Amino acid sequence: MARAVSTKQKLVYTVIGWTVGLLIFFPILWTILTSFKTEGEAIASPPSFVLFDWTLENYAEVQVRSDYFKHVMNSIIISFGSTFIGLLIAIPAAWAMAFSPTKRTKDILMWMLSTKMLPPVGVLVPIYLIYRDGGLLDTQIGLIIVLTMINLPIIVWMLFTYFKDIPSDILEAARMDGASLRKEIIHVLIPMAIPGIASTLLLNVILAWNEAFWTLNLTAADAAPLTAFIASYSSPEGLFWAKLSAASTLAIAPILVLGWFSQKQLVRGLTFGAVK
Amino acid sequence: MSPAVILLLVWMLVPLGMTLYFSFLRYNLLMPGMEEWTGFFNYRYFLTDPAFGEALTNTLLLVGGVLLISVGGGLFLALLLDQPFFGQSIVRLLVVAPFFVMPTVSALVWKNMLMHPVNGLFAWIARTFGLQPIDWLASAPLLSIIFIVAWGWLPFATLILLTALQSLDEEQREAAEMDGAGVFSRLIYIVIPHLARAITVVILIETIFLLSVFAEILVTTSGGPGNASTNITYLIYTQALLQFDVGGASAGGIIAVILANIVAIFLIRMIGKNLEA
Numbered sequence: 001m002a003r004a005v006s007t008k009q010k011l012v013y014t015v016i017g018w019t020v021g022l023l024i025f026f027p028i029l030w031t032i033l034t035s036f037k038t039e040g041e042a043i044a045s046p047p048s049f050v051l052f053d054w055t056l057e058n059y060a061e062v063q064v065r066s067d068y069f070k071h072v073m074n075s076i077i078i079s080f081g082s083t084f085i086g087l088l089i090a091i092p093a094a095w096a097m098a099f100s101p102t103k104r105t106k107d108i109l110m111w112m113l114s115t116k117m118l119p120p121v122g123v124l125v126p127i128y129l130i131y132r133d134g135g136l137l138d139t140q141i142g143l144i145i146v147l148t149m150i151n152l153p154i155i156v157w158m159l160f161t162y163f164k165d166i167p168s169d170i171l172e173a174a175r176m177d178g179a180s181l182r183k184e185i186i187h188v189l190i191p192m193a194i195p196g197i198a199s200t201l202l203l204n205v206i207l208a209w210n211e212a213f214w215t216l217n218l219t220a221a222d223a224a225p226l227t228a229f230i231a232s233y234s235s236p237e238g239l240f241w242a243k244l245s246a247a248s249t250l251a252i253a254p255i256l257v258l259g260w261f262s263q264k265q266l267v268r269g270l271t272f273g274a275v276k
Numbered sequence: 277m278s279p280a281v282i283l284l285l286v287w288m289l290v291p292l293g294m295t296l297y298f299s300f301l302r303y304n305l306l307m308p309g310m311e312e313w314t315g316f317f318n319y320r321y322f323l324t325d326p327a328f329g330e331a332l333t334n335t336l337l338l339v340g341g342v343l344l345i346s347v348g349g350g351l352f353l354a355l356l357l358d359q360p361f362f363g364q365s366i367v368r369l370l371v372v373a374p375f376f377v378m379p380t381v382s383a384l385v386w387k388n389m390l391m392h393p394v395n396g397l398f399a400w401i402a403r404t405f406g407l408q409p410i411d412w413l414a415s416a417p418l419l420s421i422i423f424i425v426a427w428g429w430l431p432f433a434t435l436i437l438l439t440a441l442q443s444l445d446e447e448q449r450e451a452a453e454m455d456g457a458g459v460f461s462r463l464i465y466i467v468i469p470h471l472a473r474a475i476t477v478v479i480l481i482e483t484i485f486l487l488s489v490f491a492e493i494l495v496t497t498s499g500g501p502g503n504a505s506t507n508i509t510y511l512i513y514t515q516a517l518l519q520f521d522v523g524g525a526s527a528g529g530i531i532a533v534i535l536a537n538i539v540a541i542f543l544i545r546m547i548g549k550n551l552e553a
Binding site: 010011013014016017018020021022024025027028030031034042043044045046047089090092093096106108110112113114115116117118119120121122123124125126127128129130149152153156206209210212213216217226227228230231233234241244245248251252255256258259260263264266267270271272274275 | 278279280281283284287288290291292294295298353356357359360361362363364366367368369370371372373374375376377378379380381382383384385386387388389390394395397399400403404427430431432435436439440473474477481484487488490491494495496508509512513516517522525526528529530532533535536537539540543544546547548
């Protein structure tokens with residue numbers, strides 16, 4: 001885009017842009033800053049913005065007091081576990097729908113989408129009772145099952161929109177050149193499908209990491225991922241802002257970085273291909 | 277039928293069927309073995325409970341308020357980020373960041389560090405200007421939650437509108453400019469119509485998610501004071517897991533499903549049309 005813009009205009013936009021950007025980002029920045037303060041400075045008024053005694057003790061304290069690492073592991077296991085299982089189930093389905101569509105393919109896709117629109121609270125009671133009776137409450141496997149199922153429609157949809165963009169002519173060309181089915185898959189299909197699969201994986205890890213309905217309702221102490229662990233700071237006696245900030249910073253930092261890399265995929269995935 | 281389809285079908289039909297069945301029972305977890313068929317009693321009870329009316333109003337206000345802020349603000353931000361300026365890509369990263377913050381973190385950060393009536397930053401700003409600090413979550417609980425949730429969804433609207441904006445044909449814009457169209461008429465006659473589809477998609481998708489806002493309410497106000505910040509999702513949660521009223525909560529769940537479906541029908545049609553194109 002080579003639009004002619006005067007330098008003066010550009011400077012004005014720079015000032016407005018940075019002001020708005022920093023305002024929106026401020027709560028995150030403030031959390032990161034507070035995580036390096038002592039508890040006393042964290043609630044001090046007037047607040048200190050940069051000139052305080054920077055300390056790392058909150059990060060150490062969070063681990064000592066609450067076995068923080070266990071909750072990090074829960075988050076990792078649950079989000080990656082549910083994403084991998086979801087991909088295993090979804091890849092064959094999306095593949096078939098993209099490369100050998102039938103009359104019903106569109107209906108099935110639409111129906112899958114509609115399951116995503118079911119409000120979770122509509123099935124809270126039965127899922128809770130089934131989990132209680134099946135010993136799945138507060139277990140990693142229980143959460144992996146729920147998150148796999150609720151994100152499966154998005155996984156199938158995203159993969160489908162990526163697979164559909166792979167030109168089937170190339171497959172035919174490979175076949176004409178005498179490639180066996182095995183070679184066709186290994187040398188032609190997989191290299192072309194990998195970017196789509198990777199994007200799907202990324203977006204779903206983010207969604208599962210931040211999911212906060214089922215993780216709050218189905219866990220207690222053992223399997224609680226970071227979403228539920230952080231929620232435990234909401235009790236009045238848990239007013240440790242510096243520690244809350246340290247725990248929060250660690251909880252959002254990795255996913256923020258992943259998210260920054262996945263902006264494009266996010267648009268595509270969350271609009272079900274309606275906006276690319 | 278692929279395994280994915282079968283799994284989803286089972287996942288959807290079994291719990292939904294159970295919810296429907298429970299919704300016709302008098303069934304409380306505190307009184308096991310006392311279950312009996314009550315017909316539409318739970319529905320009548322749930323729908324005539326004053327809390328339902330409040331929760332429905334709150335749900336609509338929450339969805340409407342967040343949509344207003346996120347779509348309006350998103351449009352502004354998308355237009356801004358579409359202009360070339362220094363450090364544009366960094367500002368873009370700053371703007372999209374809140375979307376990746378988990379709901380419990382954003383709710384607690386806003387509740388404690390920003391909105392706290394004594395030690396919060398907003399209170400300090402108010403005092404600096406000689407004003408009385410406001411106890412946001414006590415005096416305007418729903419509005420506060422709207423702000424917190426909108427902060428998280430603003431980046432989503434921005435990102436999608438920006439993507440749509442960048443697909444706008446540059447020549448069309450230039451042609452209009454040469455024909456003497458001003459900034460505003462270009463915005464109204466070219467940019468907004470081009471974005472209409474993307475705006476619709478944003479509204480519909482956000483609505484689906486916003487009908488189910490839960491974590492932000494749980495960790496800030498727990499639905500209170502009274503029912504002032506209880507939405508339908510939260511009301512059903514309290515009925516099910518705090519009062520153990522399986523029958524009543526199930527009837528509420530079915531009502532929530534029906535409400536969400538009204539929105540879903542529109543969304544499905546839009547995306548379906550796109551699939552053919």
